[in-house]
Amino acid sequence: xxxxxxxxxxxxxxxxxxxxxxxxxxxxxxxxxxxxxxxxxxxxxxxxxxxxxxxxxxxxxxxxxxxxxxxxxxxxxxxxxxxxxxxxxxxxxxxxxxxxxxxxxxxxxxxxxxxxxxxxxxxxxxxxxxxxxxxxxxxxxxxxxxxxxxxxxxxxxxxxxxxxxxxxxxxxxxxxxxxxxxxxxxxxxxxxxxxxxxxxxxxxxxxxxxxxxxxxxxxxxxxxxxxxxxxxxxxxxxxxxxxxxxxxxxxxxxxxxxxxxxxxxxxxxxxxxxxxxxxxxxxxxxxxxxxxxxxxxxxxxxxxxxxxxxxxxxxxxxxxxxxxxx
Amino acid sequence: xxxxxxxxxxxxxxxxxxxxxxxxxxxxxxxxxxxxxxxxxxxxxxxxxxxxxxxxxxxxxxxxxxxxxxxxxxxxxxxxxxxxxxxxxxxxxxxxxxxxxxxxxxxxxxxxxxxxxxxxxxxxxxxxxxxxxxxxxxxxxxxxxxxxxxxxxxxxxxxxxxxxxxxxxxxxxxxxxxxxxxxxxxxxxxxxxxxxxxxxxxxxxxxxxxxxxxxxxxxxxxxxxxxxxxxxxxxxxxxxxxxxxxxxxxxxxxxxxxxxxxxxxxxxxxxxxxxxxxxxxxxxxxxxxxxxx
Amino acid sequence: xxxxxxxxxxxxxxxxxxxxxxxxxxxxxxxxxxxxxxxxxxxxxxxxxxxxxxxxxxxxxxxxxxxxxxxxxxxxxxxxxxxxxxxxxxxxxxxxxxxxxxxxxxxxxxxxxxxxxxxxxxxxxxxxxxxxxxxxxxxxxxxxxxxxxxxxxxxxxxxxxxxxxxxxxxxxxxxxxxxxxxxxxxxxxxxxxxxxxxxxxxxxxxxxxxxxxxxxxxxxxxxxxxxxxxxxxxxxxxxxxxxxxxxxxxxxxxxxxxxxxxxxxxxxxxxxxxxxxxxxxxxxxxxxxxxxxxxxxxxxxxxxxxxxxxxxxxxxxxxxxxxxx
Numbered sequence: 001x002x003x004x005x006x007x008x009x010x011x012x013x014x015x016x017x018x019x020x021x022x023x024x025x026x027x028x029x030x031x032x033x034x035x036x037x038x039x040x041x042x043x044x045x046x047x048x049x050x051x052x053x054x055x056x057x058x059x060x061x062x063x064x065x066x067x068x069x070x071x072x073x074x075x076x077x078x079x080x081x082x083x084x085x086x087x088x089x090x091x092x093x094x095x096x097x098x099x100x101x102x103x104x105x106x107x108x109x110x111x112x113x114x115x116x117x118x119x120x121x122x123x124x125x126x127x128x129x130x131x132x133x134x135x136x137x138x139x140x141x142x143x144x145x146x147x148x149x150x151x152x153x154x155x156x157x158x159x160x161x162x163x164x165x166x167x168x169x170x171x172x173x174x175x176x177x178x179x180x181x182x183x184x185x186x187x188x189x190x191x192x193x194x195x196x197x198x199x200x201x202x203x204x205x206x207x208x209x210x211x212x213x214x215x216x217x218x219x220x221x222x223x224x225x226x227x228x229x230x231x232x233x234x235x236x237x238x239x240x241x242x243x244x245x246x247x248x249x250x251x252x253x254x255x256x257x258x259x260x261x262x263x264x265x266x267x268x269x270x271x272x273x274x275x276x277x278x279x280x281x282x283x284x285x286x287x288x289x290x291x292x293x294x295x296x297x298x299x300x301x302x303x304x305x306x307x308x309x310x311x312x313x314x315x316x317x318x319x320x321x322x323x324x325x326x
Numbered sequence: 327x328x329x330x331x332x333x334x335x336x337x338x339x340x341x342x343x344x345x346x347x348x349x350x351x352x353x354x355x356x357x358x359x360x361x362x363x364x365x366x367x368x369x370x371x372x373x374x375x376x377x378x379x380x381x382x383x384x385x386x387x388x389x390x391x392x393x394x395x396x397x398x399x400x401x402x403x404x405x406x407x408x409x410x411x412x413x414x415x416x417x418x419x420x421x422x423x424x425x426x427x428x429x430x431x432x433x434x435x436x437x438x439x440x441x442x443x444x445x446x447x448x449x450x451x452x453x454x455x456x457x458x459x460x461x462x463x464x465x466x467x468x469x470x471x472x473x474x475x476x477x478x479x480x481x482x483x484x485x486x487x488x489x490x491x492x493x494x495x496x497x498x499x500x501x502x503x504x505x506x507x508x509x510x511x512x513x514x515x516x517x518x519x520x521x522x523x524x525x526x527x528x529x530x531x532x533x534x535x536x537x538x539x540x541x542x543x544x545x546x547x548x549x550x551x552x553x554x555x556x557x558x559x560x561x562x563x564x565x566x567x568x569x570x571x572x573x574x575x576x577x578x579x580x581x582x583x584x585x586x587x588x589x590x591x592x593x594x595x596x597x598x599x600x601x602x603x604x605x606x607x608x609x610x611x612x613x614x615x616x617x618x619x
Numbered sequence: 620x621x622x623x624x625x626x627x628x629x630x631x632x633x634x635x636x637x638x639x640x641x642x643x644x645x646x647x648x649x650x651x652x653x654x655x656x657x658x659x660x661x662x663x664x665x666x667x668x669x670x671x672x673x674x675x676x677x678x679x680x681x682x683x684x685x686x687x688x689x690x691x692x693x694x695x696x697x698x699x700x701x702x703x704x705x706x707x708x709x710x711x712x713x714x715x716x717x718x719x720x721x722x723x724x725x726x727x728x729x730x731x732x733x734x735x736x737x738x739x740x741x742x743x744x745x746x747x748x749x750x751x752x753x754x755x756x757x758x759x760x761x762x763x764x765x766x767x768x769x770x771x772x773x774x775x776x777x778x779x780x781x782x783x784x785x786x787x788x789x790x791x792x793x794x795x796x797x798x799x800x801x802x803x804x805x806x807x808x809x810x811x812x813x814x815x816x817x818x819x820x821x822x823x824x825x826x827x828x829x830x831x832x833x834x835x836x837x838x839x840x841x842x843x844x845x846x847x848x849x850x851x852x853x854x855x856x857x858x859x860x861x862x863x864x865x866x867x868x869x870x871x872x873x874x875x876x877x878x879x880x881x882x883x884x885x886x887x888x889x890x891x892x893x894x895x896x897x898x899x900x901x902x903x904x905x906x907x908x909x910x911x912x913x914x915x916x917x918x919x920x921x922x923x924x925x926x927x928x929x930x931x932x933x934x935x936x937x938x939x940x941x942x943x944x
Contacts, residue, residue: 014831015733021725023739025801026746032753032761039764102657105650109658113651116426122658124931125665131923132668133859135894136916139901140668143909182664202461205421209538210474210529211451213639215647220477225464236752243754246861246894250903276756276862283866286763296760303757310752311745445639480644 036303039296042289046077051297054082058256062282065291072290079294083258085301087272090173090259091248092241095180100234102181103188104223110189111196112218130186137179138250145178146170146251149269158266166271171253174268179251184241188233195229195320196222228320235313239306242276249277275302367397370566371418371453371536372435378413381427387413389590390432395536400558400567402581402598404574406618410590411570415538418568419453420446436536451478454534458541460521462513462528467505470513470524471495474532491531499527500557519550526557537561539569543576555580574614578602586610669920676917679910685918689872689896695908701915703873704896707789708858708922711868711892714793715800715857716850722797723804723853724846731812732834751802759866762795763787766867775887776877787869788877789886796863800853807849811842848933855926858919861894870895893919 044051061079068076110122150170159168199222207217223230253271256278261267273281275298286292372395378388388410395401403411416422417430420441434441441449462470471492476482492509496502501523505511513524522542529537539558543551558567558580571577577584578598585595586609594601594610605611612618640648687700726743734740750758766774767786775788815838823833864870869889877887891899893915898904900912 011829011831014834015729018725018729018733019739021722022729022743025722025726025750026743028798029746029749029753031765032758035764036757036761105654105657106661109654113654114658118658121662124927125662127927128665128669128924129661131855131859131927133861133894133919133923135859135861135897135901136672136920138903139897139912139916140671142902143913144671200461202457202459203463205424205455206457206461206463206525207473207477208424209419209421209450209455209457210477211447211449211454211532211534212474212477213447213643213647215643215651216477219647219650220473221463239752239754243752243756245754245756246865246898250898250901254903276754279756279760280862280865283760283763296764299754299757299760302754306752306754306757307749310748313752314745314748443635445635445642447639447642478642 033300033303033307036296036300039293040300041293043077043079043293043297046074047079051079051081052085053080054086054258056080058083062256062278062291062294065294066285066288068288068290070287070289072288076290077293079297081275081294081298081301083256084273084275084278084298086258087252088242088274088276088302090272091176091180091252091274092238094173094177095184095241096234096238098177098181099185099188099237100230102185103192103233104230106185106189107192107196108218108223110193112214112222126186126189129182130190132183134183134244134247135250137183138247141175141179141247141251142171145175149175154269158269162263162266162270166255166257168266168269168271169253170269171251172269172271173252173259175251176248176272179247180241180244183244183247184237187240188237191229191233191236191317192226195226199225226320228316232313232317232320235309235316239309239313242274242309243302243306244274245276245280248274249280252277254281367399369394369396370437371395371568372433373414373418374433374435376414376417376430376432376434378410378417378422378428378430380425381429386410386590387428388417388587391587391592393585393592393595395566395568397566398562398564399582400562400569400580402577402584403568403570403587404572404577404584404613405587405593406613407572408589409587411587412540414587415455415540415568415570418536418538419450419455421450421455451532452534453536453538454529454532455538456522456525456529456540456542459545460518460525462516462521462524464512464514466510467513467516467524468492468509471527471531473528478532495527495531498530498561499523500553501527517550519546519553522546522550522554523557526554526561530561534565536566536568539567541570541572544572551576574602574616586613588613672913672917672920675913676920679914680917684911684914689891689911691872695910698906698908698911701893701896701911701918704891704893704915705918707868707874707890708892708894708919710789710886710890711793711796711864712854712857714789714886715796716854718794718797719800719804719853720846720850723801723849724808726801727805727808727812728834728838731809732830732838747802747805750798754862755799755860756862756866758795758798759863762791762863762867766791766795773887785869785877787867787889789868789888789890792863792867795867796857796860799856799860799863800850803852803856804846804849807845807852808842811845812838815841844933848930851926851930851933855923855930858892858922858926859894861898864892864895865898868892868895870899872896872899893922 056078058079058081065072065076106122106126110119110126114122147170149172153174154168154170162168203221203225204217207221208214212220252273254273254277255271257270257272259267259270259272263270279295279298279302282291282295286295373391373393375390375392376388377386377390379386391414393401403415405411413422418434418441422428422430436444436449436452463473465473468488472488475488475491493502496505501520504520505516513521516524522545526542543554546554555576558569561567562582569577569580581598583595584598584601586593586601586607588609594605594607596606601610602614605614684700685705686702688702689704690697690699692698726747730740730743763786765771766788767784769784771786771791772784774790774794775785777784819837819841820833823837824830828836868891869875870891871889872891874885874890875888876884877889878884880887896915897912897919900906900908900915902909
């Protein structure tokens with residue numbers, strides 16, 4: 001038995017062995033979805049579709065779950081997660097919207113405009129920004145940006161106008177979106193730069209040879225041709241953004257509140273807390289069954305959305321067909 | 327076309343192309359002024375002592391070449407691969423500058439103006455280029471032809487302005503009858519020959535003075551090649567055309583003058599029939615007779 | 620370049636530039652300006668981040684801090700050093716890489732060299748894309764569900780009264796963390812394998828070697844630098860991940876053995892890494908010791924930068940753009 005392990009592998013056995021490792025990766029994902037779904041079931045069962053609704057104080061509900069103890073009644077499962085869902089969607093959409101804009105410009109800069117020496121600085125910089133751990137962004141956020149926002153951007157009038165609902169003391173939408181944008185933009189830049197460099201040389205030179213200015217050549221041919229890649233970049237970055245937990249739990253203000261755009265400038269300073277950050281923070285109390293189920297329900301929502309985004313993104317990316325012209 | 331460009335140098339009224347024997351690197355003294363009789367209209371483009379170096383290569387890719395290009399004629403550049411003919415062509419509208427490490431010496435005059443003194447975009451509007459591989463953009467036929475008109479304009483012109491110009495360009499390129507029924511078709515669905523003629527129409531739409539063609543038929547089948555050659559023949563009435571080709575028969579069919587280049591040197595420049603029937607340099611004779619290639 | 624004295628006369632650089640700009644639409648000029656601005660801004664942001672972290676790091680890091688163990692306490696001067704988080708980070712990296720490497724390389728080999736049936740290969744590829752996009756917090760919470768199963772009681776420790784399995788330990792965190800590293804190792808390995816020309820394989824088959832022998836003797840040595848790159852990238856992601864540590868390592872300040880078995884007991888026990896240390900010592904965490912958090916974040920950044928330099932160093936021989944993916 002042991003000796004057979006050390007015999008040189010026959011081809012068929014090698015294929016089976018490698019195939020098994022590959023399949024095991026898939027099994028892990030299936031197990032992940034199944035396990036999380038099983039644990040999440042009680043929460044969805046007790047709340048039905050109103051799980052996604054609004055109307056109650058999320059933070060109070062989560063607190064009640066902890067207090068409900070080891071053998072909670074059905075009422076303890078009550079959860080209206082809308083503010084958390086809204087916060088996730090809001091931060092993701094704002095960060096990705098801002099990020100796409102920055103990423104396309106930065107990619108054009110890297111591929112088309114920057115002199116080689118400048119490019120050799122910008123490329124490592126983008127790589128570095130992508131490699132910085134989220135907790136470091138969070139630390140800078142909470143210790144530098146949040147005090148700055150609190151001291152210089154929020155005035156007393158704004159603070160008082162909402163003091164009966166929330167405290168404005170720095171952490172909130174603005175800092176969250178700024179840092180989230182910084183975190184996901186490098187991912188998008190990478191995808192867009194790859195696509196831009198893959199644009200056939202013939203198209204670029206063809207446009208230039210027609211007496212079109214450099215910028216118009218880039219915008220009307222290259223950027224036009226790589227639109228699928230830009231969409232894919234945005235989609236894949238959304239998957240990353242909505243799963244960011246640690247940084248957002250540090251700078252979001254950690255309150256189950258829905259910032260309202262019609263509040264004007266205050267909107268930017270209002271605290272919130274996305275799903276992922278909620279999971280990270282509430283995981284301490286996971287011993288309480290009601291809370292545990294709610295947390296797994298949130299994780300399921302996140303996992304399923306990121307799953308669709310990842311698969312959708314890579315499908316769109318595959319649609320990028322740059323002709324045969326060289 | 328009354329305006330002749332002023333003389334470039336005072337050595338002679340029109341300096342002869344510097345014909346070099348590649349074996350000895352001596353200039354061939356034989357006067358060839360007779361080849362330069364201005365029978366084709368005014369000189370539009372003059373290549374004057376142009377050398378092009380690529381970084382990392384000891385030999386210049388193009389070595390002190392002087393050539394005239396006249397209105398209403400087709401100048402064919404021939405020579406074995408690697409002889410610098412494409413590099414020379416790409417330097418005429420400064421596309422060679424896109425290649426990192428390429429440097430050019432000498433002057434190129436467009437209607438007497440040094441092209442380095444022109445705005446690069448303005449230069450390329452006057453000196454347009456057709457590439458070896460047809461490179462229509464991934465848009466409709468109409469949008470391809472209208473592309474340069476739209477993108478050159480300061481403000482996007484409306485369809486009413488574009489329609490007649492697109493039709494005229496397509497007619498000149500001999501493509502109108504084939505595509506008129508559906509201009510909204512994606513250009514990439516056309517056949518190779520049609521794509522190349524579309525590229526020609528795209529260049530003609532903004533009415534350049536000089537048309538550069540880099541082996542425009544090498545990716546095409548014989549029938550399409552015939553159509554494109556016919557087209558070149560007609561176009562030269564209003565344009566100066568420089569065509570690079572490795573196909574000697576084609577050079578003979580479409581060229582009015584032929585310049586033979588070898589390893590960066592201009593070996594011989596002569597009216598087409600003369601170069602093919604009575605070459606002066608041995609190297610040229612060997613090449614046109616197929617001894618090497 | 621020879622001095623041009625064309626009959627058209629000389630124009631100054633400025634004239635030519637202005638002439639060129641007159642051919643540009645105003646909106647396009649704004650576009651170019653914005654692109655430059657974004658490029659410069661990215662550099663400025665990264666530079667200020669590095670300078671600030673470097674300044675704070677040098678302010679608070681000293682040898683004593685690096686080599687003393689953390690202590691509980693509310694006064695920053697009394698909370699000791701960051702030895703345990705450093706050791707914890709290294710342990711997690713080693714465990715996770717050891718699991719991820721064979722898994723990812725095996726999967727990549729199978730996809731490229733065998734890849735049949737086709738549908739299964741496609742499922743595996745999508746599966747790895749899904750892992751790459753899955754929130755690490757979701758992966759973490761899945762790990763918690765798994766390692767709290769009674770069948771995994773050996774991986775951590777159980778409550779003394781025979782209650783539930785704790786589910787948090789180095790084994791648990793390292794195993795789950797390996798999933799984070801799989802996509803990058805898989806992607807670089809697959810790309811490298813695909814770029815090995817067909818004739819290399821055919822030459823090997825022509826010599827009578829089997830597929831597996833070809834893989835071991837020809838392909839793996841060829842793609843080794845790429846595997847190393849992917850691994851270094853994956854290590855960077857492991858070192859930088861916080862969510863899995865917070866949920867699955869227990870985030871105790873010191874390494875606490877789970878059982879009395881020497882060595883293995885530590886693996887079964889809890890601890891912290893630099894990321895969880897920073898998280899817990901930030902104002903939002905329980906510790907609230909900014910100085911210690913800065914110091915740990917500085918060390919973490921050094922580690923990440925070192926890994927990136929390593930990638931660049933290996934990558935010098937590899938083609939392609941080395942932007943993050």
